[in-house]
Amino acid sequence: MNAKLFTGNMKTMKNLFYTICALFAMTATAQQTPAPAQTGIYTIMNATAHIGNGEVIDNSIIVLENGTITAIADATVVKMDIKGERIDASGMHVYPGLIAMNATIGLVEIDAVNASSDVREMGTYNPHIRSIIAYNAESKVIESMRPNGVLIAQIVPRGGRISGKSSVVQLDAWNWEDASIRTDEGVHVNWPSSFRRTGTWYEPGPIEPSKDYEKQVTELTDFLNNAKAYNATTKPVGLNLKYAALQPAINGTENFYIHVDGEKAIRDVLKFIKANGIKKPVIVGGREGDKVATELVAMNIPVLAGRVHGLPSREDEDFDMPYKFPKLLADKGVMVGLENSGDMERHQTRNFPFYAGTVAGYGMDMEQALKMITLTPAQILGIDKEYGSLEQGKSATLFISKGNALDMRGNQITRAFIDGRDISLNSHQTELYERYMNKFGAEIKR
Incomplete structure (x- = not known):
């Protein structure tokens, strides 16, 4: 190609790029x-x-x-x-101010644009990952929370067996440092699924036991035991950031969130908690947790009940089970808050007040339903002296x-x-x- 022609084309492309950027800047609405x-x-x-x-x-x-x-x-x-x-x-x-638990606002701006997503890291075990570092306080999604009364949120990473650490932020800030209320307040573990659905999303097959379940539970247990051994050593050989990051959760200064659903899996989680001496466990999701409520109360384990505006988890389950599930737990003495993980979860976070309203519509006292998105989350997060x-x-x-x-x-x-x-x-x-x-x-x- 002629050098002059190439140079001219490059200048044209550069000018076009600048023009597009200028037009975007003029039409974009700032936070x-x-x-x-x-x-x-x-x-x-x-x-x-x-x-x-x-x-x-x-x-x-x-x-x-x-x-x-x-x-x-x-x-x-x-x-x-x-x-x-x-x-x-x-x-x-x-x-x-309402508190949104298990939220990912500020970690993804546009789901279809990978460059705007910082919600998960590669790898299976990432207890050292800190969600607060990736939190974008100027996200346009965040400003849509405040008009509904959601003023505080727990920002949680996703993915892997251990996703990383969550932090608590207030939703009117210049940057993550200004937003932070409590950083690194807990580590998040995604418990292996004990069952799996066969077939495809458009033609689902029968549900059957997961063949890798026991293996995955053993791997998680081994990882935790290795972290305990590493942190118990006065002078460990080499620095292991992943093991070191688990020390606060092992010592009980951070929460140990376990995302799990299903009666069998929850029972296995309770055995895991006892066997490993986990001091501050929290169940996230917890579908079918009402069947093990007595054990949850005895072990003083709070539950962040899965999204209220959702579908039943089983074909033979009551159609309104997601609506009444938090009350079923609360009636049996379980400490219950609400969470929002699932499809379109960032934008759905604004619906937290209406999740509580739906719970109230299915028998819960209105003020007790409010408590599920205010004082109870604050107590779980350890910020109840201020919020x-x-x-x-x-x-x-x-x-x-x-x-x-x-x-x-x-x-x-x-x-x-x-x-x-x-x-x-x-x-x-x-x-x-x-x-x-x-x-x-x-x-x-x-």
């Missing part, structure tokens, strides 16, 4: 700017306060100062001077809703605060809503 630290005082008056621990104050007064709830009381009993900005929330409801409920001295992380926040019709949030910061509730979706409502001359009502 909302994180709110500044709280400077003034907010006093929320006359709202129904849903504490998060099962209690309700029908006519409340809540004072937010320096990022903290400095006072919360029944306004009909306790008289206080109004400080700072008075927020009249008459006829409205106040809730603690999870509306109590004096805790973080001012809460929101105001016109109606019942666990109901799709009532969830209309007017204000939200994270650590006392008055955060934006705008998102790409709200901008499109306002744009097209204005286009047709309709009055926007929120």
